[in-house]
Amino acid sequence: MLSNEELEKEFQAKIDAEIKIEPKDWMPEAYRKTLIRQISQHAHSEVVGMLPEGNWITRAPSLRSKVILLAKVQDEAGHGLYLYSAAETLGVDREDLIEELHTGKAKYSSIFNYPTLTWADIGAIGWLVDGAAIANQVMLCRTSYGPYARAMVRICKEESFHQRQGYEIMLKMAKGTPEQKQMAQDALNRWWWPSLMMFGPPDDKSIHSAQSLKWKIKRQTNDELRQEFIDKTVKQAEYLGLTIPDPHLKWNEERQHYDFGPINWEEFYQVINGNGPCNRQRLKARIKAHEEGAWVREAAIAYAEKKQAKKTAA
Numbered sequence: 001m002l003s004n005e006e007l008e009k010e011f012q013a014k015i016d017a018e019i020k021i022e023p024k025d026w027m028p029e030a031y032r033k034t035l036i037r038q039i040s041q042h043a044h045s046e047v048v049g050m051l052p053e054g055n056w057i058t059r060a061p062s063l064r065s066k067v068i069l070l071a072k073v074q075d076e077a078g079h080g081l082y083l084y085s086a087a088e089t090l091g092v093d094r095e096d097l098i099e100e101l102h103t104g105k106a107k108y109s110s111i112f113n114y115p116t117l118t119w120a121d122i123g124a125i126g127w128l129v130d131g132a133a134i135a136n137q138v139m140l141c142r143t144s145y146g147p148y149a150r151a152m153v154r155i156c157k158e159e160s161f162h163q164r165q166g167y168e169i170m171l172k173m174a175k176g177t178p179e180q181k182q183m184a185q186d187a188l189n190r191w192w193w194p195s196l197m198m199f200g201p202p203d204d205k206s207i208h209s210a211q212s213l214k215w216k217i218k219r220q221t222n223d224e225l226r227q228e229f230i231d232k233t234v235k236q237a238e239y240l241g242l243t244i245p246d247p248h249l250k251w252n253e254e255r256q257h258y259d260f261g262p263i264n265w266e267e268f269y270q271v272i273n274g275n276g277p278c279n280r281q282r283l284k285a286r287i288k289a290h291e292e293g294a295w296v297r298e299a300a301i302a303y304a305e306k307k308q309a310k311k312t313a314a
């Protein structure tokens with residue numbers, strides 16, 4: 001029998017050789033825990049992420065925009081389900097993960113604790129929030145854990161559609177009346193900095209990055225991804241004729257990247273510790289939806305049990 005040390009060596013060799021880790025393979029306990037933490041936080045983010053946009057389904061300005069927004073919000077629910085399933089392959093129970101969300105023990109993305117005040121916010125979420133989510137998730141299609149990597153492939157395809165949906169709204173408003181352009185600019189002003197915070201703390205403050213990079217759970221650091229997102233998005237803002245609310249934003253010829261101003265990390269930590277503008281409202285809405293959906297879960301279990309009993313009797 002191999003010792004723990006030998007098993008860990010074999011495990012790391014597999015990771016280094018780009019062989020995916022599958023649910024029944026041996027893995028270090030800390031790898032399993034890191035994945036459960038990240039995948040469940042990711043699942044919670046998708047599910048809580050439905051709330052700010054769901055707020056606008058009844059107020060979408062046209063039938064077309066309503067249908068598109070409905071489809072997008074339903075996609076987010078689907079992403080949550082794939083991700084809870086991926087987490088369950090690591091030996092945890094979905095009910096326990098949801099309980100952790102509802103009691104405030106588990107985190108979800110900081111971005112969903114900001115309010116959606118106007119229709120332009122729906123554009124800004126698609127453009128910036130989905131844009132940032134894609135930047136982060138493209139790397140996760142190559143993450144070392146098989147079920148997570150496979151879930152991310154489909155999720156990324158759908159997020160690309162969401163990003164286009166948001167950009168289209170921004171384009172329409174930015175090229176519309178002066179009032180519409182002002183709404184688009186206001187939404188950009190409010191969503192820009194929180195979108196940059198989505199990538200997580202700076203590399204020198206990121207607790208998990210070094211180990212997650214070694215295990216190839218993450219492929220790029222928080223700061224690398226943030227920079228990539230900024231470089232790509234500045235040009236998109238220019239095309240819209242909108243101004244990114246950062247007086248320090250400037251192309252750096254030497255670095256071949258944009259320099260940008262300081263991020264308010266104090267605000268970030270306040271938000272992830274439960275004190276953002278909408279944290280309480282979001283959790284309250286999630287718990288209410290979960291309680292109101294109890295009959296659906298009970299009916300599904302009763303149906304499965306009835307089917308099983310029929311099979312056993314036959």
Ligand code: FAQ
Pocket residue numbers: 037038041042043045046049050076107108109110111125129130133136197198199200201205206207208209212218222272
């Ligand atoms: N919000 O050491 P690191 C979406 C926490 S999906 C809240 O750098 P790590 C789709 C972190 O958990 C968006 N907490 O951590 C959509 C850790 O706390 P812990 C979600 C954050 O894991 C679009 C601590 O800070 N995407 O948007 C945040 O190596 C539109 C230290 O941080 C994912 O979840 C944050 N922004 O890197 C839906 C992607 N950042 O656990 C609807 C998967 C950090 O020790 C509408 N996740 N923290 O208590 C990841 O890639 C990583 O987990 C990071 C953080 C990059 C988020």
